[in-house]
């Protein structure tokens with residue numbers, strides 16, 4: 001109440017309750033729905049929609065800004081630490097992409113391993129969740145750990161399950177409740193602790209790997225992200241202000257491993273589901289384009305994308321429609337900021353709603369429909385859309401965008417080059433309603449059948 005009265009220039013939002021803030025006004029099964037709805041209702045006397053700031057209880061807002069600034073790693077950090085971590089991660093990703101085996105070749109090889117796995121299904125219905133996530137995960141694993149894992153490796157299977165569950169958990173009401181009242185809920189047992197339990201297990205695996213690599217490190221020949229970080233730690237060990245610490249190593253590795261696995265695999269899973277729901281897109285158009293441009297005798301390459309406008313448009317539409325990070329990641333306003341005539345005070349915790357971009361009816365005709373054609377011009381060439389920000393924008397834009405785009409294209413076309421996808425149930429009955437939609441948007445589980453082409 002105080003801040004509203006004092007400033008009088010804050011963006012409008014629903015009236016918060018004492019202690020609870022706006023918590024009870026959120027549709028907890030679909031938080032994004034509430035946020036998008038409120039953000040698109042223009043306030044009295046204004047014609048343009050305004051960003052709405054959900055009022056979480058003030059204690060948690062403080063706690064969130066505080067923890068965001070202090071967490072180690074690259075994703076949930078700010079200032080000098082973020083600058084150094086981001087620069088380092090980008091350099092390593094780039095260098096490993098230019099090594100003797102490029103990232104493109106690694107993805108092509110992994111896509112062949114995925115095909116072998118898929119062949120084993122012999123047309124029977126299966127849930128693609130872990131086949132896809134293990135293949136995708138192996139790419140970031142080869143960059144951060146320096147090796148891929150066998151799909152049957154027990155540790156790898158467990159890690160992938162943990163990542164899937166951790167991402168899903170972030171979208172559940174219990175995670176939301178925990179974020180809103182961390183001080184109290186930390187002390188009370190219950191399912192809201194599952195998120196940190198999953199994260200701790202992944203972190204413990206990473207810490208073990210680091211120890212192993214530390215023991216065998218050749219300072220003159222670093223082989224992967226962890227090695228490069230260890231070399232940097234050694235070089236900076238006399239610098240008391242260094243950001244190249246053990247803690248940042250563990251969390252930056254966790255950030256890359258997690259972000260590099262779950263995002264791409266969730267998008268692909270949503271993509272295959274959308275193709276089942278819309279057989280016309282797959283059969284007539286994508287298969288035809290793959291046959292015309294790539295044929296059946298060689299593997300797809302990143303270069304093919306430029307000559308495959310329909311497939312490119314479909315991948316863009318899959319990313320727009322699946323909108324897997326509808327609130328992007330949390331940001332903090334670093335100084336008092338004027339926005340459309342309102343004042344957002346320094347230190348305010350804000351979530352850019354990427355959903356309002358992807359489902360903006362003024363930018364996309366019938367935004368609820370899946371229509372790759374919206375990314376095509378009249379003559380059939382690829383048409384860029386401004387209202388397309390799955391990787392967000394600005395200084396904090398996704399660090400793995402280039403890698404993600406290459407993975408999406410190569411995994412998608414390699415699978416579709418060899419298989420026709422079909423659903424064991426009538427496509428009309430397939431649901432596209434996300435399993436959870438909050439921090440992350442997760443597609444419902446479904447069964448898929450593959451027929452060799």
Ligand code: HEM
Pocket residue numbers: 074075076086140255256259260261263264267324325328329330390391392393395396397398399400401403404
């Ligand atoms: C389809 C795949 C992906 C999508 C949709 C996606 C989306 C995003 C979004 C929306 C952000 C937040 C940007 C912001 O704060 O404004 C982000 C950040 C980030 N992503 Fe991705 N991402 C994807 C794949 C990847 C991959 C493969 C990696 C691994 C290399 C990765 C690593 C990161 C990291 C480290 C950040 C934090 C960057 C920073 O804070 O400076 N992402 N991503």
